[in-house]
Amino acid sequence: MDDGPARGPAGHLAPRGVVDLRGRAGRDVTLSYPPDAAVVVAGLPGSGKSTLLRAWSSAAPVVDPRATRTSYEARLPGWLPYAVYRPWARLGHLRRLRARIRGGGPLLVHDCGSRPWMRRWLAHTARRAGRPLHMVVLDVGPREALLGQHARRRVTSRRVFGVHRRGLSKLLARVERDGLSAAAGIGSLVLFDSGMRSRVTGVRFGRDTD
Structure with missing residues (x-):
């Protein structure tokens, strides 16, 4: 596996x-990305993606599938x-x-990252929009995810x-x-576990991160 962080400010x-x-x-x-990057936050259900995205949401809008489900639930009979x-x-x-990826500015995407077709669709959509696509994966394991x-x-x-679980394990x-060729169309992939989850304290987007 290649490991290529570029160190910026402290x-x-x-x-x-x-x-x-x-x-x-x-x-x-703090993870630093280009100003127009879309960053997919991936991991098993219960791994802590939503908690992480809430902590990072001041840096960029968040697209979460649960928000769409909630909007449908509000409009349809209980x-x-x-x-x-x-x-x-x-x-x-x-x-x-797709609309948010085609728009401007940075973006955070909530997705399990386990489905190859979804990773391909995200990469294709970002490429057509001229937007760099990156991914972080919370690798916490099945037991901890179930507890979550x-x-x-x-x-x-x-x-x-x-x-x-099987899809993410294969990835x-x-x-x-x-290495990165396993996730075609992704500019970088950051892996961290529960021990690092609280220490990856933020994400920033700016021109000095290109």
């Missing part, structure tokens, strides 16, 4: 290639199961995400969790073997 890291921060000790880190309108909610999320789900009182079904294995 505590700032502009990722290049694959940057593996798992199991590392040291000072707090007795209607989500499974009935799930395809439309997902399509609505993709349309919203129970703590937030929002538990993913065993089948769906298994799909995400991480390919990254270990092939």
Whole structure:
């Protein structure tokens, strides 16, 4: 695996290639990206993506599929199961995400990162918009992710969790073997675990991070 962080001002890291921060000790880190970058925050359901995005949301707008689902739930009868309108909610999320990627300014994207077709779609959409695409992955493992789900009182079904677990495991294995080429269209990929989660304290976007 290649590891290519570009060090900027004290505590700032502009990722290049694959940057593996798992199991590392040291000072707090702020990730630095170009001013028009879209950064995908990935990891298993319950890994802490939403918490991280709330902490980073002052730096850029956040596109979260749950926001689209909530908007559908507010408009539809409460007795209607989500499974009935799930395809439309997902399509609505993709349309919203595409529009935001085509727009200007930095962007944060909430996604599990486990689905190859979604990674390809994000890379294609960002490339067509002329926008750099980057990814960070919270690699916390299935046990900790399940504990996180129970703590937030929002538990993913065993089948769906298994799909995400297998998909993310395959991505991480390919990254270990092939480096950044395993995630085509991604400008950098940062990996960190629960020990580093509280120490990757922020994200910034600016011209001095190019």
